[in-house]
Amino acid sequence: MTMVTQLQSCLTQHKSRYDVLNHAATMTTREAARRAGVPPQQMAKPVILDDFQGHWMMAVVPASRHVDLEKVHRLTHRHWRLVHERDFGKRFGDCDLGAIPAVGNLFGLETLIDQSLTEQPDIYFESGRHDELVHMSGKQYMALMPEARSGRLCE
Numbered sequence: 001m002t003m004v005t006q007l008q009s010c011l012t013q014h015k016s017r018y019d020v021l022n023h024a025a026t027m028t029t030r031e032a033a034r035r036a037g038v039p040p041q042q043m044a045k046p047v048i049l050d051d052f053q054g055h056w057m058m059a060v061v062p063a064s065r066h067v068d069l070e071k072v073h074r075l076t077h078r079h080w081r082l083v084h085e086r087d088f089g090k091r092f093g094d095c096d097l098g099a100i101p102a103v104g105n106l107f108g109l110e111t112l113i114d115q116s117l118t119e120q121p122d123i124y125f126e127s128g129r130h131d132e133l134v135h136m137s138g139k140q141y142m143a144l145m146p147e148a149r150s151g152r153l154c155e
Contacts, residue, residue, distance in 0.1 A: 004128030007101045018136040025131040030063040040064035044102035044125040049080040058104035061114045065154035075151045095128035111148040118150045
């Protein structure tokens with residue numbers, strides 16, 4: 001099996017140059033980075049947020065960091081809470097639970113990306129599976145989400 005269909009289509013549509021790294025299955029983004037030998041500051045971790053009114057957003061931070069909800073509030077002028085993985089349901093298509101690709105527009109989500117990721121030469125993110133990462137240049141990664149905003153989102 002390979003990456004989820006939605007992601008494959010998006011990468012093809014954007015004529016993205018990327019490679020796929022296989023690794024032993026993991027349950028966290030940080031562990032995936034470690035097993036694949038990827039610097040955690042280059043591993044894009046998606047965090048799903050809810051604005052208490054049913055609007056979801058994807059915040060993307062390095063695997064080594066955590067989202068600071070107060071910083072997200074200052075950037076968006078809305079209050080947010082974390083959405084638990086068990087509440088994702090079918091929202092993320094054929095993705096393994098907890099292995100969502102860090103590309104919010106694939107799922108119709110507004111996306112915020114931590115500034116530190118926009119400065120990385122290479123980005124890695126889960127392919128929708130627990131045993132596979134997508135690797136591409138930071139520039140190519142940002143081109144996948146032209147509407148995404150960036151700012152300081154981490155603690």
